[in-house]
Amino acid sequence: MSVLYAKNTANHYRVARKKARQQPAKRMSVRVRFAPSPTGALHIGGVRTALYNYLFARKHGGTFILRIEDTDQNRFVPGAEEYIIEALKWTGLVPDEGVGFGGDFGPYRQSDRKAIYQKYAHELVARGHAYFAFDTPEELEAKRQAEENFTYNLHTRAGLKNSLALPADVVQQQLDSGAPVVIRLKVEPGQDIHVRDLVRGDVVFQSSELDDKVLLKADGMPTYHLANIVDDHLMGITHVIRGEEWLPSTAHHVLLYRGFGWEDTMPQFAHLPLILKPEGNGKLSKRDGAKFGMPVFPLAWVGKTPEESFPGFRETGFLPEATINFLALLGWHPGSDQEIFSLDELAQAFSVEHIGKSGARFDFEKARWFNQRYIQHTANTVLAGHIRPLAEAKGYRTDEAFLEQVAALMKERVTFLPDFVEQGYYLFEPVHTYDNDMIRKKWNPALRPAFEALIQEIRQVAPFEAPAIEEKVQQFMQENALKPGDVLPLLRLALAGTMKGPAVFDMAVVLGQAETVQRLQRFLEYK
RNA sequence: GGCCCGUUCGUCUAACGGUUAGGACGCAGGAUUUUCAUUCCUGUAACACGGGUUCGAUUCCCGUACGGGCUACCA
Incomplete structure (x- = not known):
């Protein structure tokens, strides 16, 4: 980024602030959303995204919203939505609005908003910023096979089956026949698209590099791109805090805001760095859990097969507070040397400026340390409550006074909750192994x-x-x-x-x- | 391949032109503890590289290398 850009950015913010002052009061309060897709267990990186959104909302006295993005019917996994909600509750990141939490901007499940997206998609066509396309997935796949870098854009669309290339009567006939049709964004060339990212500064894209993204799929469902713009607008979202994998498509999103005439109230963007594998290359994946013998999900997930089932932080014996503290510091720093934070303290200290730019490696040793520390500093009465179900499962005695004594004796030498009844089994039953x-x-x-x-x-x-x-x-x-x-x-x-x-x-x-x-x-x- | 983002101890990171480059985890050593652990002290170790700009660059700019993300009628 050049000095000139930095200056421009500052100017932009000044203008943006001025505009904000002129907007009605509804624009003043912060509204952020966590918008996971119910395709399985919620990845720990997703929890961190939820956390940063939550902290940002708390910090600014705003609203934290849970929106379920289930527009892909093929990838829908039963139980995933429930899992997401349970995971948020366990970590203490309870939404103010959203699926299962009420609110005045619902419905918050995208599959329940199908008609809304269709209306807006057609409106965009009417405004000349989108068009109908009749190419089948098979035809497009064939194009990609034939041509190395095939892209659906202004250079190729004239030769494809869409309302921009076909004669009006053919288009109408296609539409009337009920043949499969999608709506695509019409990307106009020659524009510089600036994304003023709160984490990365000014990011520029050339519109000529962008493809004509599908907005509304043949099954009548929107793609992420359409749904997220329509919903963010309708739900009054002021800040979009999401993973870095969304940065490239943000250019399309800006185009959509423009196309709808919503640019003045477009949310601000903050793209979070990814969480990387403990060693080697790439981002943390669910397979890394088994590979490195550690959980990468907040809660255990029971899949159809053992290979699709995964352990969770909760079941491993992490305290939710320790999990949150660990995640908060993975990609963000408080600006001080403080390491231990409660959720409230995190909310106080949180600031987008202190979010890191580069990917953070998942450091399980550090997670262990946090948990050990939290257990050490947790009251015996609270620990007793955590130990009880574990003791129960083993058929041990579970009276309060005793469990508190066990907590007192063992809390300085365990790392995970189950250690109380495993390492310290001899407090519950006769010695079975002598050294x-x-x-x-x-x-x-x-x-x-x-x-x-x-x-x-x-x-x-x-x-x-x-x-x-x-x-x-x-x-x-x-x-x-x-x-x-x-x-x-x-x-x-x-x-x-x-x-x-x-x-x-x-x-x-x-x-x-x-x-x-x-x-x-x-x-x-x-x- | 194209587009975009990034690069400080092994790891998470601080530094916002002038510091002996700071903290934490880990690791090593020591003290306390008649075990283990805790606690405390000490040590270990980093500015990717090359050009600029500047009196002065870890810090600003450009390039290279390396890493990452995106490139679906998935999110």
Whole structure:
């Protein structure tokens, strides 16, 4: 971008602001939309797009809208819409308006707006900015086979079957016959199309490079291009925040706004950088989940086959807050060194200017770190609520007081929620795996009498609390000339089977006096 | 191929002409912890390349290389 362009951009904004002031009040409030297609599970990149839209709306006291773009009947997947809504609820990105959330600009599902698009498509034809085309997909495919870079545009349309090339009576006859017909955008040559992108600045396209995009398909449904312009206009969208893959077609979108005479209220655009694979080339795909052993979807998705089924952040044991925090920083930075943000804090700090321009690699290690941190800083009562269903599934006890104790003991040494009941299983059920190498290292048959005596001591401790137990054990070690290194590891092994874990005496308390004594005795038999 | 976008430690990124190029993850080392983890400290490591513009370029411009996206009656 040259200095001149930058200057022009600034000028443009000044003009735009001036215009905005002259517009009615309805243009003043921010309205953004998240517009996914229900073709399967919502990709994590889609969640990030939703997040940025949500944050932008919150930041500016605006409205966050969910619109379902289901104009491709062939790619429709049952359950996908429900999945999208559930994913938004789980992450806390709850729409103010949209499918399932009400609002005055509905319907918000594009398949329910079919008639609207047809009306506008025909209006565009009447205005001379679009035309009918009768070429079949097969014919076009043949053209592409025959010609390397075949494009439907002003150079080729004269030789194709459309209302611009065919005689009026033939066109009318085609129309009357009910033969398959599409409506295409008539791209006029010789125009510079400027897209003032909030993230990238001024992006220029030559209209002669653009093809005559299909606006209304033969099945009567609109393509994305038509539907998104009509809806954004009708729904009063002020800012379009979407993935970078849409940048090239934005030129067409600008042409559509012009064609409809809506350029004055055209939304501002912000194209987000893509999320890339952890390693190698290309953008993150659903297959990368299995490849790198990590989820790339917010929620698990159950497909028809195992290959079409995918794990989710939720099921892996991520807290939604950690997931959001992680995603927020993937392609955006707050302008400070702060790393930990609640949703509200993110909304406060958010600004489009701080969205990055280049693609961000999906860094699962960082995601792990966020989750670990969030678990550490989450209240035991809240954690208990997360642990309960996991414990239930394993048939473990689930009383509140106990689960809170488990949370307290384990929260500083787990990464994912299931770790509480997996790594810390010995808090719920008897030890099933002993670290035999460690036992060999620490056990000595000569220790047996002392160990038996110690069990008796522990049996006596009352009340059975950590300081009291510790005191008793300390005293015992002193009297028997034993070192902590001789005794403590054995106690730990007896209670947990492993050298990893919470402080021994804390564990003993959580297990309870009876269970502690029982485990010590069982250990004596085991070894 | 054409069009468009991008390029700072391994990764996420800060810097908006003058800095010992900052932070975080990861990794390494140390302290604390009679385990593990946490916590704390320290270290490691980057301006893709070549031309300009400028007193001075990571920063502005051009080019090259590399990466990415789009190129459907998919979104």
